[in-house]
Amino acid sequence: MGEEWREAAERVRNWGRWGEDDQLGTLNLLTPERIARAATRARQGRSIPLGVPFDAYGPQGSSGMRRNPVHLMAIDGGDAELAAHLAGWGGAAEAQVAGMYAHGPMRFNDDYMILPLQAATQWDALSHVYYDGLLYNGYPATAVTSLGATRLGIEQVAERGGVVGRGVLLDVARHRNLDRLEGGAVVGPHELEAVAGAQGVALEPGDILVIRTGWWTHFLEHRKQSEWFRASPGLSWRCAEWLREHDIAAVAVDNPAVEVMRPEDGVMLPLHMLALRDMGMPLGEIWDLEALGADCAEDGVYDFLLCAPALRIPGAVGTPISPVAIK
Numbered sequence: 001m002g003e004e005w006r007e008a009a010e011r012v013r014n015w016g017r018w019g020e021d022d023q024l025g026t027l028n029l030l031t032p033e034r035i036a037r038a039a040t041r042a043r044q045g046r047s048i049p050l051g052v053p054f055d056a057y058g059p060q061g062s063s064g065m066r067r068n069p070v071h072l073m074a075i076d077g078g079d080a081e082l083a084a085h086l087a088g089w090g091g092a093a094e095a096q097v098a099g100m101y102a103h104g105p106m107r108f109n110d111d112y113m114i115l116p117l118q119a120a121t122q123w124d125a126l127s128h129v130y131y132d133g134l135l136y137n138g139y140p141a142t143a144v145t146s147l148g149a150t151r152l153g154i155e156q157v158a159e160r161g162g163v164v165g166r167g168v169l170l171d172v173a174r175h176r177n178l179d180r181l182e183g184g185a186v187v188g189p190h191e192l193e194a195v196a197g198a199q200g201v202a203l204e205p206g207d208i209l210v211i212r213t214g215w216w217t218h219f220l221e222h223r224k225q226s227e228w229f230r231a232s233p234g235l236s237w238r239c240a241e242w243l244r245e246h247d248i249a250a251v252a253v254d255n256p257a258v259e260v261m262r263p264e265d266g267v268m269l270p271l272h273m274l275a276l277r278d279m280g281m282p283l284g285e286i287w288d289l290e291a292l293g294a295d296c297a298e299d300g301v302y303d304f305l306l307c308a309p310a311l312r313i314p315g316a317v318g319t320p321i322s323p324v325a326i327k
């Protein structure tokens, strides 16, 4: 392939649009006025979860690059008896628990989780992907160090109040009359436009697009992680200009990478480069859009208040999330 995507990069690039030192990119489009208006879309108070489980059985099992979350109990009911034996000891964690248990009936459980931040439902921070040595807004790739991102870390998103605004579902699978798209299917900008038109939803600047391919159900049915990744359908990089024209604030999809997983026109993850690095647009991956898709099909209402806050992890290049759509 030629370098067509690079020409598009010149057209969609938002560098400097919100200032030389901007670290928020298209999240700048989530203005207080738009968020307040988005809140009016929560008319019935129905909250629909959009996150997949963070557990040992998720889609990272055989990817090699990432692992599924490991959940460990640190303190549980069994420790109560142990604590009784250790009462009077000094220093050890058990003794600390024993000290707390010595004064009344209060008992407690604690746990840990060890996970790649991109293990399950997530936002990619703008520091996640770069090319030609530069990140969004021209920050050098070296701004991300072994100690974390010194620019464009996910804490920037958390500290602005997360990703909250008017969510719009584009149900591409339902529009094609399928439960889910075929493996490798590519979704272009004309189809997104057609889906919005068929659903009767008008896009507005600052919208957060949530695109259902149905691909999450492939994982639930087959539990074949490598196939789920390798064969994933998704957006074409050619959607970038359409997203820029509509001034979309962020895009989330029920697949591993928002875009189609196999190299498109010979290039690996071109939409990642255009969205994260050139447009400054966060990408949401591995969302569960089945309940939302069914709900929207039933009432014919495809917009809602979307709440998807980032964890405040200084220097992280992504964040686990449990987003909700409120209708």
Ligand code: UVW
Pocket: 118, 124, 128, 256, 257, 258, 269, 285
């Ligand atoms: C890569 O795999 C590089 O990115 P993501 O997890 O965002 O798809």
